[in-house]
Amino acid sequence: QLGEPRQEQSSPRCHHVFQNSVVFVCGRLFELDPALLSLFHYSTNCGSTQDCLSSPEFLDHVTKVMLVIDAAVSHLDDLHSLEDFLLNLGRKHQAVGVNTQSFAVVGESLLYMLQCSLGQAYTAALRQAWLNMYSIVVAAMSRGWAK
Ligand code: HEM
Numbered sequence: 800q801l802g803e804p805r806q807e808q809s810s811p812r813c814h815h816v817f818q819n820s821v822v823f824v825c826g827r828l829f830e831l832d833p834a835l836l837s838l839f840h841y842s843t844n845c846g847s848t849q850d851c852l853s854s855p856e857f858l859d860h861v862t863k864v865m866l867v868i869d870a871a872v873s874h875l876d877d878l879h880s881l882e883d884f885l886l887n888l889g890r891k892h893q894a895v896g897v898n899t900q901s902f903a904v905v906g907e908s909l910l911y912m913l914q915c916s917l918g919q920a921y922t923a924a925l926r927q928a929w930l931n932m933y934s935i936v937v938a939a940m941s942r943g944w945a946k
Contacts (some may be wrong), residue, residue, distance in 0.1 A: 820912040822852045889943020902937045
C-alpha cells in the first residue's frame with residue numbers, strides 16, 4: 800500500500816512480495832495469452848493457470864529470475880561482465896519458445912513489487928533507475944535471439 804511508513808525490508812520478504820507479484824501479473828498474462836502457459840510444461844503440472852502458478856517449478860523459476868536480478872544489481876558498475884551469461888540465458892529462452900516481448904511482464908512484476916515494498920520511497924527516479932537496469936538485462940538476453 801502506497802503511503803505506508805518506510806520499513807527496512809529483508810530480502811526474503813522482498814522475494815516473497817516479488818513471487819506474489821509475479822503470480823499476480825502472470826495470472827493476468829496467462830489469461831491474455833494462454834499460449835504462454837504451455838511454455839512452462841513442467842511435469843504434468845501446468846494444465847490450468849492456477850496449477851501452473853502454484854507449481855513448485857514455476858515458483859523455482861521466480862527464484863531463478865530473482866537471482867539474475869540480484870546478480871545485475873551487484874554488477875551495476877560492470878554489467879558488461881554479465882554479457883555472455885545473459886546472451887546464453889537468452890538462447891535458452893529462445894530454445895524453450897519464449898518470445899522476448901514476454902520479458903516485459905516480468906519487468907512489470909518487478910516494478911509492482913518495488914512499489915508495494917517501498918511505499919513513499921518508490922519515486923519516479925527510482926522507478927526509472929530499475930527500468931534502465933532491467934532494460935539492459937533484457938537487451939543482453941535478447942541478443943541471444945539474433946545469432
Ligand atoms: C529457465 C520460461 C523470463 C531466468 C526457464 C525455463 C523456462 C523459462 C520454460 C526452463 C525451465 C526452468 O528452468 O524453469 C520463461 C518465461 C519468461 C522467462 C516464459 C517470461 C515470461 C525470465 C527472465 C529471467 C529468467 C526475465 C531473468 C532475468 C531464467 C533462468 C533459467 C530460466 C536463470 C534457468 C536457466 C538454466 O537452466 O541455465 N525460463 N522465463 N527467465 N529462466 Fe526463464
